Amino acid sequence: MIRVVLPHHLRTLALVGKEVDLQVEGPTTLGSVLDALEARYPMLRGTIRDHITQQRRPFIRFFACGQDLSHQPPEAALPDEVVTGAEVFRIVGAMAGG
Amino acid sequence: MNRVRVLVGTRKGAFILTSNAKRKRWNVSGPHFAGWEIYHLNGSPADPNRLYASQSTGWFGQQIQRSNDGGQTWEPVGNKFVYDGVPGTHQWYDGTQHPWEFKRVWRLEPSLTDPDTVYAGVEDAAMFRSTDGGQTWQELPGLRSAKGNLWQPGAGGMCLHTIVLDPSDPKRMFIAISAAGAFRTDDGGETWRPVNSGLKSPYELPDASAEVGHCVHSIAMHPSRPGVLFMQKHWDVMRSDDAGGAWHEVSGNLPSDFGFPIAVHAHEPNTIYVVPIKSDSEHFPPDGKLRVYRSRTGGNEWEALTKGLPQSDCYVNILRSAMAVDSLDSCGVYFGTTGGQVYASADSGDSWAPIVRDLPAVLSVEVQTLP
Numbered sequence A: 001m002i003r004v005v006l007p008h009h010l011r012t013l014a015l016v017g018k019e020v021d022l023q024v025e026g027p028t029t030l031g032s033v034l035d036a037l038e039a040r041y042p043m044l045r046g047t048i049r050d051h052i053t054q055q056r057r058p059f060i061r062f063f064a065c066g067q068d069l070s071h072q073p074p075e076a077a078l079p080d081e082v083v084t085g086a087e088v089f090r091i092v093g094a095m096a097g098g
Numbered sequence B: 001m002n003r004v005r006v007l008v009g010t011r012k013g014a015f016i017l018t019s020n021a022k023r024k025r026w027n028v029s030g031p032h033f034a035g036w037e038i039y040h041l042n043g044s045p046a047d048p049n050r051l052y053a054s055q056s057t058g059w060f061g062q063q064i065q066r067s068n069d070g071g072q073t074w075e076p077v078g079n080k081f082v083y084d085g086v087p088g089t090h091q092w093y094d095g096t097q098h099p100w101e102f103k104r105v106w107r108l109e110p111s112l113t114d115p116d117t118v119y120a121g122v123e124d125a126a127m128f129r130s131t132d133g134g135q136t137w138q139e140l141p142g143l144r145s146a147k148g149n150l151w152q153p154g155a156g157g158m159c160l161h162t163i164v165l166d167p168s169d170p171k172r173m174f175i176a177i178s179a180a181g182a183f184r185t186d187d188g189g190e191t192w193r194p195v196n197s198g199l200k201s202p203y204e205l206p207d208a209s210a211e212v213g214h215c216v217h218s219i220a221m222h223p224s225r226p227g228v229l230f231m232q233k234h235w236d237v238m239r240s241d242d243a244g245g246a247w248h249e250v251s252g253n254l255p256s257d258f259g260f261p262i263a264v265h266a267h268e269p270n271t272i273y274v275v276p277i278k279s280d281s282e283h284f285p286p287d288g289k290l291r292v293y294r295s296r297t298g299g300n301e302w303e304a305l306t307k308g309l310p311q312s313d314c315y316v317n318i319l320r321s322a323m324a325v326d327s328l329d330s331c332g333v334y335f336g337t338t339g340g341q342v343y344a345s346a347d348s349g350d351s352w353a354p355i356v357r358d359l360p361a362v363l364s365v366e367v368q369t370l371p
Helices: A008-014 A028-039
Strands: A001-005 A019-022 A060-066 A091-092 B003-010 B014-021 B029-030 B036-041 B050-056 B061-067 B089-091 B097-099 B106-108 B117-124 B126-130 B160-167 B173-178 B179-185 B218-220 B229-233 B237-240 B262-264 B271-276 B294-297 B303-305 B323-325 B333-336 B342-345 B352-357 B362-370
Touching: A001 A028, A008 A091, A019 A028, A019 B160, B003 B050, B003 B333, B003 B342, B014 B036, B014 B352, B050 B106, B061 B106, B089 B362, B106 B160, B160 B218, B173 B218, B179 B218, B218 B262, B229 B262, B262 B323
Parallel strands: A001 A091, B036 B106, B036 B362, B323 B362
Antiparallel strands: A001 A019, A060 A091, B003 B014, B003 B036, B003 B362, B014 B029, B036 B050, B050 B061, B089 B097, B106 B117, B117 B126, B117 B160, B160 B173, B173 B179, B218 B229, B229 B237, B262 B271, B271 B294, B294 B303, B323 B333, B333 B342, B342 B352
């Protein structure tokens, strides 16, 4: 079970709490987790990745286990702690306040 | 008794203001979609409980929300806006060519007859249509063929912000883009042509009378007289009596002919409203006095409407989509400000009072007159 933490505005959009539990088929990669998230919550399509290019939107970051995974390729395996559910995979809206 | 529903889009959410026909006491509902920018929300003339809202942020992009109960509940529908074919390029601020990139939906205009058909005006400028209640969107690419390579963004972006549907001819529509100008289709959106003859932009364009490139801010029409259009341009208030074939200036005695919105009285096709703004460099009312100007002669002769509006130290702006009328008798007029006030007049503009004073900056105001 993968535990995904969404930013506030995506929780309100998807009508979910802070944490979402996902079952991921096959290897647990950055791309497969996002695929599973969008399959379960279709309203999130286009909010994290571009509809067509599947590129991460510019103000989105991916963090886990104290690491910044934002620039990892979609096929990059997630840390074991995320795969086992011991740690969360965080989707973060980039800091852009004053 | 009739009711009025005012749909307000702001920088930080949507608000729905309701009242009875007296328009004295108001109920305020919201914020809906708190924290998101709501560029526009609008109701279907064919089913007033069907509403559409454009919801976006720079972080998470575009959403379209739909309500079937007058805004009590909402559901996200389709947010995939993909330009038809290879998008190509348009002019950038410095005159170089720049790729077309989708940014947001500025305008949602439901069909006059079908609640499931709705048009979307987007930035970078293009027109999309949905015929399934907003689930899927298809571009009307003929519009960008109307010299799109010469269009350029205004300060707010290259946005398609105005969509006017002709009630007498379902195949005729007018749209306006900053900074490209006004365009008309007579075949339901397949083909478009610029309708900018008579517009002059000597400070903004190398050719002041160019076929495209004018910064049109908004266009209004009275449904009983669809061939007559009124336009608030960057500078100049304009009028066309032949469906955009030719425009002539009707700024007359306005203290400034710069401004953003323009509206037509619900029952008097020759009565129009603008809110003069000092200049393109100073986006606030002249002399710090918030004045709506009304012409009962279709332009040229204007009177200031000030009763109930601040007449000193007022430095808000009124954005292009932030003024609308109801169709009660007498006609109600509404506008929202960047300071978060929504003002209403229940007597055609003679007197005004704020419905709310402290919303986030108001981006759009639409009004539904309900049975």
